[in-house]
Amino acid sequence: MSNPEETKGTTTPHVVKEELMASGNWVKLEKTTYMDPAGNTRTWETVKRTTRQKNTEADGVGIIAVLKRTLHKDCMVMVKQFRPPLGCCTLEFPAGLIDEGETAEMTALRELKEETGYRGEVVGVTPVTCLDPGLSNCTTQIVLVNINGDDGENMHPTQELAGDLILLFSSTGDGEFVEVILLPLDEIQTKINDLLQKEKIMVDSKVYIFAMGMAQAFFKPRELPVLKQ
Numbered sequence: 458m459s460n461p462e463e464t465k466g467t468t469t470p471h472v473v474k475e476e477l478m479a480s481g482n483w484v485k486l487e488k489t490t491y492m493d494p495a496g497n498t499r500t501w502e503t504v505k506r507t508t509r510q511k512n513t514e515a516d517g518v519g520i521i522a523v524l525k526r527t528l529h530k531d532c533m534v535m536v537k538q539f540r541p542p543l544g545c546c547t548l549e550f551p552a553g554l555i556d557e558g559e560t561a562e563m564t565a566l567r568e569l570k571e572e573t574g575y576r577g578e579v580v581g582v583t584p585v586t587c588l589d590p591g592l593s594n595c596t597t598q599i600v601l602v603n604i605n606g607d608d609g610e611n612m613h614p615t616q617e618l619a620g621d622l623i624l625l626f627s628s629t630g631d632g633e634f635v636e637v638i639l640l641p642l643d644e645i646q647t648k649i650n651d652l653l654q655k656e657k658i659m660v661d662s663k664v665y666i667f668a669m670g671m672a673q674a675f676f677k678p679r680e681l682p683v684l685k686q
């Protein structure tokens with residue numbers, strides 16, 4: 458009898474075939490046949506977007522946008538919107554799908570302008586990152602953008618219609634679809650927690666992890682060092 462430990466891990470896992478199970482305008486469902494590390498053939502149910510462009514491995518971008526203004530704390534520019542798959546509103550980074558011919562940086566600046574009205578400057582971009590790999594091949598690049606809030610065009614930001622479907626509104630208007638929320642960077646986790654207490658809203662995991670990281674960055678270094686045993 459063979460020892461399972463001897464055969465385990467000897468195969469490089471790989472996809473064998475992908476079969477379409479169902480398709481819509483925006484997403485499709487596939488049956489993915491793959492070989493696992495033990496050499497067994499298995500299947501997986503995989504969701505894919507139908508909209509990914511040829512020139513990119515990323516479906517879309519998320520935008521970490523920092524609004525910088527004289528005599529104000531730096532603020533994160535966030536968006537709140539109703540998300541049909543969740544049946545509730547979410548707190549997210551501004552985001553959007555990459556259009557044909559666009560780089561991640563171009564998409565980030567376009568989507569930021571459309572969703573929030575702000576004109577930004579790209580200061581960093583991540584590699585292609587996965588979003589929910591147990592369900593989907595969906596990928597994103599996170600783009601870090603600074604916004605000069607002292608610039609005239611950013612003093613009274615005006616959102617713009619994006620493509621054919623998103624209707625945008627000013628954060629004080631009625632009938633809105635995308636609401637802009639500014640949160641101070643140095644208190645972001647507390648402010649998100651306050652928001653979650655106050656209203657029925659789901660926070661995007663990327664946003665909450667960012668907020669936890671900021672809390673660590675802002676507060677831990679100021680704590681008194683403690684002797685470790």
Ligand SMILES: Nc1nc(=O)[nH]c2c1ncn2[C@H]1C[C@H](O)[C@@H](COP(=O)(O)OP(=O)(O)O)O1
Binds near residue numbers: 484622
């Ligand atoms: N899964 C989807 N189902 C839809 O019915 N429509 C969808 C899906 N994904 C995207 N879209 C539509 C809705 C918007 O008009 C655009 C995407 O907008 P974009 O701004 O690029 O991205 P998000 O802000 O992240 O929605 O496509």
